Structure formats: C-alpha cells, structure tokens
Amino acid sequence: MGAGVFLSHRLVSLHIDSCFLRFCDDEGMLLPVEIIDRGLKALACGCPNLRRLVVVGASEFGLLSVAEECLTLQEFELHKCGDNVLRGIAACENLQILKLVGNVEGFYNSTVSDIGLTILAQGCKRLVKLELSGCEGSFDGIKAIGQCCQMLEELTFSDHRMDDGWLAALSYCENLKTLRFVSCKKIDPSPGPDEYLGSCLALERLHLQKCQLRDKKGVRALFRVCEAVRELVFQDCWGLDDDIFRFADVFRRAKFLSLEGCSLVTTEGLESVILSWTDLQSLTVVSCKNIKDGEVSPALSTLFSVLKELKWRPDTKSLLASSLAGTGMGKRGGKFFKKM
CATH class of the missing domain: 3.40.50 (Rossmann fold)
Structure with a gap:
C-alpha cells in the first residue's frame, strides 16, 4: 500500500489517492457530482440500515436515493451543499443529527440561505442537533428552524454569514439547551431593539470558541437572548475585554464559567x-x-x-x-x- 495523503483545510479533511486524482473535477478539488450520486445510490441499495453518513459534493438526486432507501438514517454530515441540495436532506424524515458545511474559504463555495433552511426545517422536524458551518441566512431561516424543529436541543454556528438582525430568531427555538459559536468573525452587528430579541428560556449552555467578540452590540444582544444559561464557556475569543465581559452580568443563574x-x-x-x-x-x-x-x-x-x-x-x-x-x-x- 502506498503512503496515505490527506488534503486538510480547517473544517475539511479528504484522503487523496490515485483514484481521487483520476476522477477529480475541472478545479482539481472534488469528484464530479455524477460519480458521487452513483456511489450514493449503490450505497443506499446495499446498506438500507445505514445510520450515519458523511458526503461531499452530492446533488439533490443522490441524496434522495439515500432518503428513499435508508429510512433509519439518523446522522448526516453534508459538505459543499446549496439550497437545492437540501431538498434531498429534507426527505430524511427521521434525521436527528445534521451538520451542513456550505462555504469553506479557499476550498469550495456553495450557498445555504433562508430558502434552504426553510426547506430543511419543513422536512427534518425531528432534528435534535444542528450545525451550520459557512452558511448564510437571516431571521426568517432561523425562525423556520425554531418553529418546525421543535425537538432541537443543540445548535452550532461555525464561521456563519448570517444577515444582521438574525439573533432575534433564536427565541423561536423554545427547547434549545446548548448554543455554540465556533470561529465566527461576527455575532450580529445590528441585532435591533432589546424588546424584539426575546429569550431562550430553556437554554443551559453557551459556548464561544475562537470567535471575534469585539462588537459590543452583538455580544450584548447575544447575552440577553441567552441570559438563562447555567454553563458559560469562552475559549480563545478575540476582543473579549473587561467592557465586553461585563455584559455577562446578566447570567445571574450561571453555575459554571470557563x-x-x-x-x-x-x-x-x-x-x-x-x-x-x-x-x-x-x-x-x-x-x-x-x-x-x-x-x-x-x-x-x-x-x-x-x-x-x-x-x-x-x-x-x-x-x-x-x-x-x-x-x-x-x-x-x-x-x-x-x-x-
């Protein structure tokens, strides 16, 4: 066997061998969609009891074949996905854990917007954990997730590109217990008036890792929405100074701080x-x-x-x-x- 070679970039790690190089697309980065779809169809037919799946660069049709055959699929990780592709994911009605990776700077670029989030919300109503990485969207998309996915307990935003004012939609996630932000360059620069923000009353944990926390409006608004938390974690967050940290005095019920x-x-x-x-x-x-x-x-x-x-x-x-x-x-x- 030859030595294994991996191509890694932040959130993505791919094994590269002679087969990969032979079937790469025009950009020399990923397999053509047609090949991935054929592989998914064969996989779905051969493994109908599949519980967990990770896919990079599939189309709506490839994912639909998985949804139709693998009725017990519970965990899905999808890279390089756009709004149309999410129609295939929405057909996985029993899905509980989902990670969507839209844009990875310098590697690939795909768009997940409010359209895709709404499609997802209307189909995957049993979601318990959702991670949105490199995804766009706004108030409407997150509101749809909160209203339709009423079992959602854990929500993670990684390197998000949400529009201003999206934070107020978090209050629609009424059963949310854990909220995480990872490698986010912003929270919400223009969150709007306090009376529109609402509050996540069931929230227990707020974790922020490698995030930019220089914007006072966004951080203050986030803390107000999350004021019910019992566990608060800050790890390698840039811009978190005394002035910003003092907004944390709203966490009067906090039992754990890191x-x-x-x-x-x-x-x-x-x-x-x-x-x-x-x-x-x-x-x-x-x-x-x-x-x-x-x-x-x-x-x-x-x-x-x-x-x-x-x-x-x-x-x-x-x-x-x-x-x-x-x-x-x-x-x-x-x-x-x-x-x-």
Missing part, C-alpha cells in the same frame, strides 16, 4: 461579574495573562473558598493553586480543587 485563552480580561473584570453570580459552583481560568494572583481581592478569595470546583492557572507563573492546597479553599462538598 475562561481559556482570553488575554484581555483582567482580575478586576472577572471579579466585577462573578461576585454577582450567587449560584456559581465551578470556575476555570486558564491562560488568561491579565488575570493575576496578586490582584485577587478578599471578596474573590472568599468566593473561591465556597466553590465546588476551581481550576486556576491564568499564567505559567501562577502560584495560587499550590498556595491554596490544604486550606480548604475550593473544596466545598468534597475533593474538587484541581491544579492545572
């Missing part, structure tokens, strides 16, 4: 928010260089002492974790203190 790689948040900024969270039980602070041991106030130290879990390593020079050992701080309810 800050990792957020170098602009200071000790004062952290304290100004979490001291008002009376239900906080777990705190993680890792690789946040402007949060200092020497700036921890008595009030913050008191909070540390009643937490069930504390992971404190804001920088490589932090000594607080070791100095707390044996003091009982961070151990309410048992052995929960952890040194990173």
Whole structure:
C-alpha cells in the first residue's frame, strides 16, 4: 500500500489517492457530482440500515436515493451543499443529527440561505442537533428552524454569514439547551431593539470558541437572548475585554464559567461579574495573562473558598493553586480543587 495523503483545510479533511486524482473535477478539488450520486445510490441499495453518513459534493438526486432507501438514517454530515441540495436532506424524515458545511474559504463555495433552511426545517422536524458551518441566512431561516424543529436541543454556528438582525430568531427555538459559536468573525452587528430579541428560556449552555467578540452590540444582544444559561464557556475569543465581559452580568443563574485563552480580561473584570453570580459552583481560568494572583481581592478569595470546583492557572507563573492546597479553599462538598 502506498503512503496515505490527506488534503486538510480547517473544517475539511479528504484522503487523496490515485483514484481521487483520476476522477477529480475541472478545479482539481472534488469528484464530479455524477460519480458521487452513483456511489450514493449503490450505497443506499446495499446498506438500507445505514445510520450515519458523511458526503461531499452530492446533488439533490443522490441524496434522495439515500432518503428513499435508508429510512433509519439518523446522522448526516453534508459538505459543499446549496439550497437545492437540501431538498434531498429534507426527505430524511427521521434525521436527528445534521451538520451542513456550505462555504469553506479557499476550498469550495456553495450557498445555504433562508430558502434552504426553510426547506430543511419543513422536512427534518425531528432534528435534535444542528450545525451550520459557512452558511448564510437571516431571521426568517432561523425562525423556520425554531418553529418546525421543535425537538432541537443543540445548535452550532461555525464561521456563519448570517444577515444582521438574525439573533432575534433564536427565541423561536423554545427547547434549545446548548448554543455554540465556533470561529465566527461576527455575532450580529445590528441585532435591533432589546424588546424584539426575546429569550431562550430553556437554554443551559453557551459556548464561544475562537470567535471575534469585539462588537459590543452583538455580544450584548447575544447575552440577553441567552441570559438563562447555567454553563458559560469562552475559549480563545478575540476582543473579549473587561467592557465586553461585563455584559455577562446578566447570567445571574450561571453555575459554571470557563475562561481559556482570553488575554484581555483582567482580575478586576472577572471579579466585577462573578461576585454577582450567587449560584456559581465551578470556575476555570486558564491562560488568561491579565488575570493575576496578586490582584485577587478578599471578596474573590472568599468566593473561591465556597466553590465546588476551581481550576486556576491564568499564567505559567501562577502560584495560587499550590498556595491554596490544604486550606480548604475550593473544596466545598468534597475533593474538587484541581491544579492545572
């Protein structure tokens, strides 16, 4: 066997061999749609009990053959998909987990808009988890998802291209429990008045990873929509400074906070928010260089002492974790203190 070669670009990784090179399309990137469709038809006929499928570059007709034969299909990951292609996905009525990858900059470009999201919503009403990566859309598309997919519990946006004002549609996802943003250059620059935003009352978790959080209007609006959350995670988010982080004081029911790689948040900024969270039980602070041991106030130290879990390593020079050992701080309810 020859050495395996992979072509990787952010969200996509493809195995490249002699067959791939022989059947590549004119751009030298992906197999022609006709070949993929034929393969899907053969796969569907031979594997009617298929539960999970990953496809790159299929057409509506190829996906329809899967929907017609694989009635128990539950999980689908579709790359290089457009609005028309989603007609095939919408025919998978028992689908529960779906990831759509529309645009991957520098690799391929396809468009998922409100039209495709509405088609999807009307067909896949049993969705529990949905990830939209590189997809466009607006208020109308997300509203359709919320109204039709009433079992939806987890929604992820990766590198989204949503139009201004889309955030207000999240409140239509009435049973949403987890909301994630990954590698998003924006949240919503023009979210509109607070009275139109609504709130996701069932939401428990808000995770933001590698996102641009410099826009105050968008971040403030997102936090207001998600004010019911109990778990809040920020990981390697650019622009998250004290002014932006202070909008998090709306999370009065928060029990868990994790800050990792957020170098602009200071000790004062952290304290100004979490001291008002009376239900906080777990705190993680890792690789946040402007949060200092020497700036921890008595009030913050008191909070540390009643937490069930504390992971404190804001920088490589932090000594607080070791100095707390044996003091009982961070151990309410048992052995929960952890040194990173």
